[in-house]
Amino acid sequence: RERNRDREKEKQTERKRERENERDRERKRDTEREKKRGGERRRETERKRERQRQRERERNRDREKEKQTERKRERENERDRERKRDTEREKKRGGERRRETERKRERQRQRERERNRDR
Numbered sequence: 001r002e003r004n005r006d007r008e009k010e011k012q013t014e015r016k017r018e019r020e021n022e023r024d025r026e027r028k029r030d031t032e033r034e035k036k037r038g039g040e041r042r043r044e045t046e047r048k049r050e051r052q053r054q055r056e057r058e059r060n061r062d063r064e065k066e067k068q069t070e071r072k073r074e075r076e077n078e079r080d081r082e083r084k085r086d087t088e089r090e091k092k093r094g095g096e097r098r099r100e101t102e103r104k105r106e107r108q109r110q111r112e113r114e115r116n117r118d119r
Helices: 002-118
Strands: none
Touching: none
16 A cells, blocks of 8 residues: 555656646747747847838938939029020120111211212
């Protein structure tokens, strides 16, 4: 009877030890899982940051392109204004030339009249 009791106690102790070992293994697995998850979280965060940086770079690129386009537009507008000023200047100069020619003709006529008067 005592031997049986001892054997039974031994079995119980063995089962208890097994349960504890299983609990330890489970805890270890959980810990490993948490570590991995932490790593995954870190990687995910890093990916998010990288995407954010990418978007920022694209935004900057777009902004820079827009600025260049704006500068180009400004240069073209300036060129157009310059051309317009030149055209206006030419028109005025043409008018001045006409007036100058007209004055010369008038002086010529005046000389003609004086010459005729002298005869």
